[in-house]
Amino acid sequence: MISLMRSVVTETSDQQIHKHSTGLSGYISLARELKVLEYLKDSPHIPKIVKSKDANRKASIYMEKIQGISLKELLGMQDGYDTKPLKWSEAKKWLGQYIDAEMDLLHRGALYRDMNLDHVIFSEGKAYLVDLESTIIKNNQDRWLPSDMRGTWETMAPEEFGGYSELDSRTVTYRAAVIAHVMLTGKLPFERFPYSRSTTHHKRLKHPAKIDALLDTKTRRVFMSALARKPTHRYKDPAKFLENLNSSY
Numbered sequence: 001m002i003s004l005m006r007s008v009v010t011e012t013s014d015q016q017i018h019k020h021s022t023g024l025s026g027y028i029s030l031a032r033e034l035k036v037l038e039y040l041k042d043s044p045h046i047p048k049i050v051k052s053k054d055a056n057r058k059a060s061i062y063m064e065k066i067q068g069i070s071l072k073e074l075l076g077m078q079d080g081y082d083t084k085p086l087k088w089s090e091a092k093k094w095l096g097q098y099i100d101a102e103m104d105l106l107h108r109g110a111l112y113r114d115m116n117l118d119h120v121i122f123s124e125g126k127a128y129l130v131d132l133e134s135t136i137i138k139n140n141q142d143r144w145l146p147s148d149m150r151g152t153w154e155t156m157a158p159e160e161f162g163g164y165s166e167l168d169s170r171t172v173t174y175r176a177a178v179i180a181h182v183m184l185t186g187k188l189p190f191e192r193f194p195y196s197r198s199t200t201h202h203k204r205l206k207h208p209a210k211i212d213a214l215l216d217t218k219t220r221r222v223f224m225s226a227l228a229r230k231p232t233h234r235y236k237d238p239a240k241f242l243e244n245l246n247s248s249y
Contacts (some may be wrong), residue, residue, distance in 0.1 A: 005105040012065065017052055020060040030059035033133035038062070040110055042127075045101035045128050066130065068123025071098070075183065077117060080194075080227075081154055084188035091158035095180055097127040099238045102176060105129065106169050108220045108236065109138040113160070115175055117182075136167070144168060153200045154188060155179065158229055161201035169237040176238035181247060185212040189227055205229060215245040 011018040021027040031054050040046050050062040074094060077083040086094075092201025098120055105112055114134040121128045134150045149163030157174035159165045181189040189209040193199040205238040209227035210218045226241045228234050 007215075015065055016062055017047070017065050018060070018062050020196065021058055026047075027059050029133045030061060033131075033135075034061055034071055035058060036110065036132045037061070038125060038134045038136055040105065040132070043108060045104050047128065066121045066123050066128045068121045068128070069107055070118050071122070071179070072117035073122040074122065075117070081182060081188045081192060083182070083186045086183050088184065090245060091180070091183040092249075093140050094127075095126070095176075095183060095242065095243060096120060097122060098179065099176055099242050100240050101129050102172050105135070106172060110169055111136050111138075111144045111169075111172065113146065114151050115155040115179075117179075121178075121248065144174040153197060154192065157231070158204040159200065159231060161197065161204070170231040170233065170234040172238050173234045173236070173241050174231075175225050176241055177223055178248065180241075181212070181223060181227075185215065187212070189223065216248070219245065222248050 006023060007023030008030055009020055009022055019030055019033075021030045034052055034054055037046065037049050047063040047066055050064060052062065052197050053060045071094070075083045075086070086125070101114065112132070112135050114131065119129060119131050122128060134148070136144050136146050138144055141146075144167040146160070146163060146165075146167060149161075151160055153221065155175045155178045157171045159167065159171060178189060181187075189211055190207070191203060191210070193203065208229065209224065211223045211227075215223070222241070222244045225244075226234055
């Protein structure tokens with residue numbers, strides 16, 4: 001299978017994925033992803049590089065194809081974000097594996113961005129995060145500073161929409177809570193505006209999350225904290241959120 005996006009061609013076979021750039025914008029994107037993959041080469045939660053090339057403003061990456069099921073497939077999701085909810089007894093297994101992957105990257109100084117549900121793949125008892133070109137690495141001042149406005153609106157925290165604000169592990173708490181809410185309720189914890197980034201951002205900034213009323217009071221309280229508009233009001237990281245969510249059940 002071959003796909004083309006932002007001057008990057010992706011060829012997929014049974015065993016590996018091959019990406020190569022066809023223009024300057026594609027080269028910049030792919031060269032950035034290659035640096036992230038090399039930086040995180042010891043992580044058990046990302047694809048391994050088979051071989052790569054970065055020269056003369058052309059980049060190419062061959063990487064292993066993770067054989068598993070994506071979170072989108074697991075939830076049986078089609079268009080949009082409405083789907084059948086999972087029971088906590090099942091959801092906590094998948095959520096735990098996903099949050100393990102997020103925490104591993106955070107501990108290594110990397111913060112994943114552009115999280116859609118196709119980018120989480122479960123295989124052999126653990127979760128993998130794929131498509132890492134927007135992942136950011138801490139700088140010399142130990143800070144995560146994004147340099148673009150890329151991202152999947154449905155899972156982005158309010159502070160990500162500007163594209164250049166400093167981020168931290170509480171940003172990932174927000175994302176993990178969005179994914180958990182979809183798993184447990186079958187829907188997003190806020191109104192969706194798929195065609196307007198500015199409207200999405202405005203609503204996220206000005207209105208609190210809409211936690212499903214079918215969840216019990218303690219669980220709703222956990223989600224309200226994790227999805228707070230101000231990062232300082234959230235749990236310090238996704239692991240702390242999961243700990244509190246588990247206690248609420």
